[in-house]
Amino acid sequence: MSTTATYDVAGMTCGHCVTAVTQELSALPGVSSVVVDLKTGDTSPVRVTSDAPLDAEQVRAAVDEAGYEVVGSRS
């Protein structure tokens, strides 16, 4: 079983940003997949699949660590 949630991340502009966010989120326990749909000049949806639902605060902290901001989320 796995669960997927989508986070809207602001401030991502290029492939390097995608790499940074993907690396931080992939490092969270239980995460099996991170897919970023880069939208320059807008928020980018980031789909995260994990064994169990993730703690929102942990996701927010990981994205912040990469240098970006979660501005919304949905399951």
Added chain:
Amino acid sequence: MSTTATYDVAGMTCGHCVTAVTQELSALPGVSSVVVDLKTGDTSPVRVTSDAPLDAEQVRAAVDEAGYEVVGSRS
């Protein structure tokens, strides 16, 4: 003695891009300083200081290696 030239580089959008271009250009023989003035959505002037004038083709190749394009230059 040192010489400085400015290259206009297209496609740079964020601090990661600045890092990538700076690393590639700093690795060229004789380069002592690389200063990028990031201009998102426009070409970014990159000022390169070196012991002797650089070969334009070498600079172009280094920027290309980082994933960007030199679209102009001036001394």
